[in-house]
Amino acid sequence: MPEILPADHGILAQIAHGGHGDPHAVLGAHPHDGGVTVRVLKPLAASVTVRYRLASATRKSPGGWGELALAHEHEGVWAGALPVAEVPDYRLEVAYDGGAAIRVDDPYRFLPTVGEMDIHLINEGRHEQLWQALGAHVRRYDGEEPVVGTSFAVWAPRARAVRLEGDFNDWDGRAHPMRQLGTSGVWELFVPGVESGAAYKYVILGADGHWREKADPLAQWAEKPPQSASRVYESTYSWGDDEWMAQRASRGQIDAPISVYEMHLASWRRDRSYAQIADELVPYLADLGFTHVELMPVMQHPFGGSWGYHVTGYYAPDSRFGDPDGLRLLIDRLHQAGIGIILDWVPGHFATDPWALVQFDGAPLYEDPNPQRGWHKDWGSHIFDFGRREVRNFLVANALYWLEEFHVDGLRVDGVASMLYLDYSREAGEWTPNIHGGRENLEAVALLQELNATAYRRAPGIAMIAEESTAWPGVTQPTSASGLGFGFKWNMGWMHDSLQYMEHDPVHRSYHHGEMSFSLVYAWSENYILPLSHDEVVHGKGSLLRKMPGDRWQQLANLRAYYGFMWAHPGKQMIFMGSEFGQEAEWAESRELDWWLLEHPEHQGMRDTVRDLNARYVESPAIWRSDADPGSFAWVEADDAAGNVFGFVRRSGGDELVSVTNFAAMPHHGYRLAFPGAGEWEECLNTDAQAYGGSGVGNLGGVTAVVGEHKGWPAHAEVTLPPLATVWFRRAGER
Structure with a gap:
């Protein structure tokens, strides 16, 4: 022997x-x-x-x-x-x-499951499909006795040792120590017999000599909170959205109609799975005519009250609603109904839970080790180390993961301003200038540029959207022109100014006329989305309806008029769930929307207004086809502060639409309004229609514009402007 x-x-x-x-x-x-x-x-x-x-x-x-x-x-x-x-x-x-x-x-008879090229790309911070190398992956090996098992790989460069524990070894990591692959910092182990659904964690011996249990940063599924283990997942989903994906790759977004419905999955309807949400949401949005839905973060997060903005599992869909293929089903169903999907994504900071990313291998790894850069005191969370190439890789690959593996049509990047400035929410002495003496976070700028350039290269037709609240130049300029490379930016200035105007009683609005018109000074400085988001209906701000002055009829009329003005304004539009039917109560994540309001005709009328706005919008290329061109907009009435009237024309090619809004509480009869040309103009939308709960004042049968200069335009017509209402006119016969 x-x-x-x-x-x-x-x-x-x-x-x-x-x-x-x-x-x-x-x-x-x-x-x-x-x-x-x-x-x-x-x-x-x-x-x-x-x-x-x-x-x-x-x-x-x-x-x-x-x-x-x-x-x-x-x-x-x-x-x-x-x-x-x-x-x-x-x-x-x-x-x-x-x-x-x-x-x-x-387990110790198998070769490494992470290849040399994977290791090279990870070390370089250039592995664009990082999720295929790290994390947990079910693998099959053919042979006389086929082997099915799961490979586990995790990046922990300062770890002295890593064990794997799970429900397959009675949570005793002593049975499965992992190996480090060279000096890469990657630890790996293939465990036969472990299949999809298994729960696991890594037990990491840090450089400080302490063992820590950690969830997998690249886990594609997780236990339902409050449990915190990662779970192995093997997708078996078969997509049915080939037509949508082919069309998406061939079209742009700037010159397309985009109307976004933002929602929080847990409180749209309570206690629904991804599949159940699909059954109800898809026909609802299809009927309303929204082109896109934007989901507040669906990445795994332990505390529901964070709304998903304190993430612990960047690669794992929220397990509260089911498994990852459930989310794929929801997205697929939306696509087959012609509706795009945008995910809210949070690369600026992450949760403090000790079993997640914090001090992952015994010291700061994902977080910036500099306390002036690594801690967000407003949000009580850690800030990523944007200067570390492996961390940048983690974030860029994560964006690609959602775009490629889940067919997502865009990412709304949260808190961009907090990433761009070293002095964001910091007093003097709490931050250090960059190498040039400035306040710009150069590493974060480089990350965002790499993120956007890579996303648009790998997933053509998508939209990268910045929630950026400052005057940072070139947010939506291409990276080749030193811009950040986003496709769109939220127009926070328009949102603040217009809501402030709307909150005034009509008798006082004449003194605040500029709040509504000022946005046109900078409307083409970026590619904008007009956001009436969840942030405007929480923390004591009240619902959009409650922001409006007057009695209930006037509140509803104000909101309908506001939407009509917004839908025709340059930029794409977005409203938060419930706003489409005049949600009365302030939004709270712990309860679902007040769907019972739709039993009341006036709230059904509000919903019908939004439905018809979306329909008229999509069929009116004058509004959206040349949205990035300042020539697509011109005032026909900008200075009538006393009458609280705003009128403008939107145009693209030969298509023209005139939008006029009367924010006064009384109608204007015989109002002389300039038109871009003589002839018959049809009233194609009137937010004061009786069907919407309005007073029914309007221009039944349309108006006739006659030749005659008025305010620099070649024609004009005598029109009726209903109280607290927006009216759209288009040339008769156009559609």
Whole structure:
């Protein structure tokens, strides 16, 4: 019999205690002096036997198995020498006190599942499909006895050792120490028999000598909170949106109609799964005519009250609603109904939960180690180390993951301003200038430019959207022109000014006329989205309806008029869920919307207004086809402060639409309004229509514009402007 390959008891003790960085060098099968030594780690076993394929066995004659009882060597390590010259196929039979032997495979007989090119790209911070290398992946190996198992790989460069624990080893990480692949900082292990659904965590021995349990940063599924383990997931979803994806790749967004419905999954309707939400949401949005839905963060987060903005699992869809294929189903159903989907994404900061990214390998790793840059005192969260290439890779690849694996049509990037400025929410002495002496966070700028350039290159037709609240230049300029490279930016200035105007009683609005018109001074400085988001209906701000002055009829009329003005204004539009029917109560994530309001005709009328606005908008290319061109807009009435009237024309090519809004509480009869040309103009939308709950004042049958200069235009007409209403006119016969 061959001799056992000797091993130092100190090394075996390291293996047993999880402190060895390369357990595969000791465990598994190793040829030695004409034999093969097999070492296995089974700390609680009563006996371990190796069953191995004899050299004489063939595929046609598969018999011929040998057996060898291993001897306990040291602290749960068992060893024996097989009388064969080459490493054979083998399995283990392990018995525990009082039990029968169980046949298992040996994790330490498999080659690494992370390739050299993967390691090179990870080290360079350029692995654009990082999720395919790191995390947990079900793998299958063919053979006479096919093997199914899961490979685990995690980046923890300062770790002294990493163990894998899960429901497959009774949460005892001693059974599965992982190996470090060279000096890459990547730790890896393939565990046979572990399949989709298994729960797991890493147990990391930090440089400080302390063990920490950590969820997988690249896990694609997680336990439902308050549980915090990661879960193995193998998608079996078959997409049905090929037509949508092909069309998306061939079209732009700037010159397309975009009307966005923002929503929070947990409080749109309570206690729904992804599939149940799809059943209700898709027909609802299709009827309303929104082109896109934007979901507040659906990445795994432990505290529902954070609305998803304190993320712990960047690659895992929120398990509160089901598994990842459930989210794929929701997105697929939306696409098949012609509705795009945008995800809210949070790369600026992350949650403080100790089992997640914080001090992942015993010291700051994902977070910036500089306290002036690594802590967000307003939000009580850690800020990513934007200057570390592996962290930038983690974030860029995460964006690509949602765009590619989930067919998402765009990402709304949260808190861009907080990333761009070193002095964001910091007093003097709490920040240090950059190398040029400025306040710009140069590393964050580089990250955002890389993010956008890479996203548009790999996923053509998508939209990257910045929530950026300052006057940073070039947010939507291409990176080739030193811009940040976003497709759109939220127009926070328009939102603040217009809501402030609307909150005034009509008798006082004449003194604030400029609040409504000022946005046109800078409307084309960026590609804008007009956002009436969740932030405007929480924290004591009240609902949009409650912001409006007057009695209930006037509140509803004001809101309808405001929407009519907004839909025709340059830029794309977005409203938050519930605003489409005049949600009365302030939004709270703990309860669903007040759907019962739709039993009241006036709220149904509000919903119908939004539906018809979307319909008229989509069929009116004058509004959206040349949205980035300042020539697509011109005032026909900008100065009537006393009358609270705003009128403008939108045009593209030969298409023209005139929008006029009367924000006064009384109608204007015989109002002389300039038109871009003489002829018949149809009233194609009137937010004061009786069907919407309005007073029914308007221009039934349209108006006739006659030749005659008025305010610099070649024609004019005498029109009726309903109270607190927006009216759209288009040339008769156009559609």
